[in-house]
Amino acid sequence: MSTIIIGAGPAGLAIAGQLAFHNIAFTVLEASDYIGFSWRNHYDRLHLHTVKEYSALPHFPYPANFPTYISRLQFVDYLERYAEQFSIKPLFNQSVTKIHKASDGTWTVNTQTDTFSADRVIIATGYNRVPFRPELPGQRNFRGIIWHSHEYRNGAPFRDENVLVVGMGNTGAELALDLLDYGAKSFISIRRPINIIRRDTFGRPAQRTAILLSKFPAWFCDLVSGLTQKITVGDVSPYGLGKPEHPPTYDSRRGKIPVIDVGTLDQIKAGNITALPAITQVNAKTVNFSDGRELPFDAILLATGYRPEIASFIGDELADNVLNERGFPKKLWFDTPSLKGLYFLGFSVPAKGVLYHLAIDSEKIVEHIAENNSVST
Structure with missing residues (x-):
């Protein structure tokens, strides 16, 4: 069994870290040249609005010398350390253009240059992908x-x-x-x-x-x-x-x-x-x-926000089944046979904090994978 993660921002790294922690193999596809690309390009004064003890990715706390509210550049540094900690090595410049389920039940992921096949696809491109x-x-x-x-x-x-x-x-x-x-x-x-x-x-x-x-x-x-x-x-x-x-x-x-x-x-x-x-x-x-x-x-x-724009690469038919009227995934996963193996992470904005919920939701996804699929190590 194989897993593809789309996106190497906080959500993609969170689920990659969870999978690595549980010895489940994965491949990360990232459209840009860097981990945490969006965070590298936000405005200078940006700090997390959430405290560091509730904003860490799974299984890896922030350095003790980081302040309560972490700056943008400190967060980028943390993401780099996180990837190193769990040996997360994304394939860069892999912009996904299409995802569809093949006749054999696996998922096909097309990028601008390559084609990948996997038993599971975890879409972690984030709610702020497109201005x-x-x-x-x-x-x-x-x-x-x-x-x-x-x-x-x-x-x-x-x-x-x-x-x-x-x-x-x-x-x-x-x-x-x-x-x-x-x-x-x-x-x-x-x-x-x-x-x-x-x-x-x-x-x-x-x-x-x-x-x-x-x-x-x-x-x-x-x-x-x-x-x-x-x-x-x-x-x-x-x-x-x-x-x-x-x-x-x-x-x-x-x-x-x-x-x-x-x-x-x-x-x-x-x-x-x-x-x-x-x-x-x-x-x-x-x-x-x-x-x-x-x-x-x-x-x-x-300052009009962003849209996830998931439909642009999953197609209208799949989008009609999994996205709500605002273009956000309705669930972390779907148990219907035609959607088996498709997961979404990082598309909620709860009052308790986006990063706080990444740790919770990524753990739920890994548990679901372990309970419902055989896994490769």
């Missing part, structure tokens, strides 16, 4: 820069300029703060109310609280998170951030991850970052907003 670039109304008229957040490194090029960040998820919130730190005039456009939680509350990291609350019924989690938000964040509607209908934990269970604030909120309250409503029109040098304002901008940054 999502919505077309803003009139954006082709704009004479300034329009970048997606994946192109942004730091605010140095925008000093003394008016910059509009579109979207206030965790990335948008941090980019607005980074621009301010580099001397830009920072604005952020928000279409709907934002659920915000402090990264640390009463001296306790939000992730530790989320893990503790997960042991209780949903109604209790919502009660505690709502009260905590009310005390630590307060009513943010006067600052243009709207008023969420539900507590953060309620939204998290429905795939709406709250903003984990690392300082942006205080700068908005202080008037140093301006929150604006939805965009109605982009002009040559200005942008119109739904409240009637028209303001000048030199650059627009799209």
Whole structure:
């Protein structure tokens, strides 16, 4: 029996480490030249929002001298160490173009250059594989820069300029703060109310609280998170951030991850970052907003997220069976005979932390493989 893992980011490495730990053979296919390619190219100031003790990959803790919240470059270093620890040696420049089940029951994986066959395929390409670039109304008229957040490194090029960040998820919130730190005039456009939680509350990291609350019924989690938000964040509607209908934990269970604030909120309250409503029109040098304002901008940054885009290489028929309406896998695996041997890892964004769940979900997958398939060592 053979296993192919698609992707050498955190999810691909997590399941590779689990398989190596259990002496199960595997091959990792990676589209780029490097392990952890996306993390090497994120914006400079990025740190994990989750604490290191709950963010390690399986069977390999972080070095003791790493801080509580690990930087982007430290995380890349950790991924390299992880691959070395478990002798994970991906085949690089293997961009997968098609996956399908062959008549003999095995899975065929086509890349741009090669064809592979395996009894099992674990898709671990991540939920942020492809930047999502919505077309803003009139954006082709704009004479300034329009970048997606994946192109942004730091605010140095925008000093003394008016910059509009579109979207206030965790990335948008941090980019607005980074621009301010580099001397830009920072604005952020928000279409709907934002659920915000402090990264640390009463001296306790939000992730530790989320893990503790997960042991209780949903109604209790919502009660505690709502009260905590009310005390630590307060009513943010006067600052243009709207008023969420539900507590953060309620939204998290429905795939709406709250903003984990690392300082942006205080700068908005202080008037140093301006929150604006939805965009109605982009002009040559200005942008119109739904409240009637028209303001000048030199650059627009799209913090509009990513899409997994799994359907692009598994095909429509398979996608219809395994993906939900948002393009995310419905389960870690499927027990129907036609889908036997196909697994998905790293496509959930739970309140307790993506990396925390990689360790849990990868263990579930390995256990399922051991229980339902003979394995090669």
